């Protein structure tokens with residue numbers, strides 16, 4: 207009698223474990239899908255396209271981003287943090303993005319160094335132009 211009782215106990219236990227695992231998997235899949243829609247949302251509106259002059263650019267100090275428009279409708283964005291010693295660039299003039307601290311200049315078309323002491327380009331930032339709005343991301 208004792209061996210039979212032992213075998214039933216083992217079988218019941220195994221069945222219970224299988225059910226628990228099944229329920230856990232279903233619940234996990236549901237939770238995993240939740241955050242996905244948030245990550246695909248539009249980014250923050252940075253500016254209107256009219257805020258960025260054709261053949262020039264604008265420094266958005268709060269966002270630490272500089273947006274240029276080398277040709278009409280062709281918008282570029284870069285980090286506004288100078289790669290020399292991390293000053294905020296001040297302005298876009300005569301085709302370059304200018305740092306006031308030690309005089310580095312970066313080309314408004316691709317962020318590359320036109321004049322040192324900086325040796326590395328301004329990193330590009332991702333923007334999306336939607337109608338008259340420029341969004342980050």
Ligand code: FES
Pocket residue numbers: 288289290291292293305306307308309310322323324
């Ligand atoms: S921090 Fe920009 S030139 Fe030095």
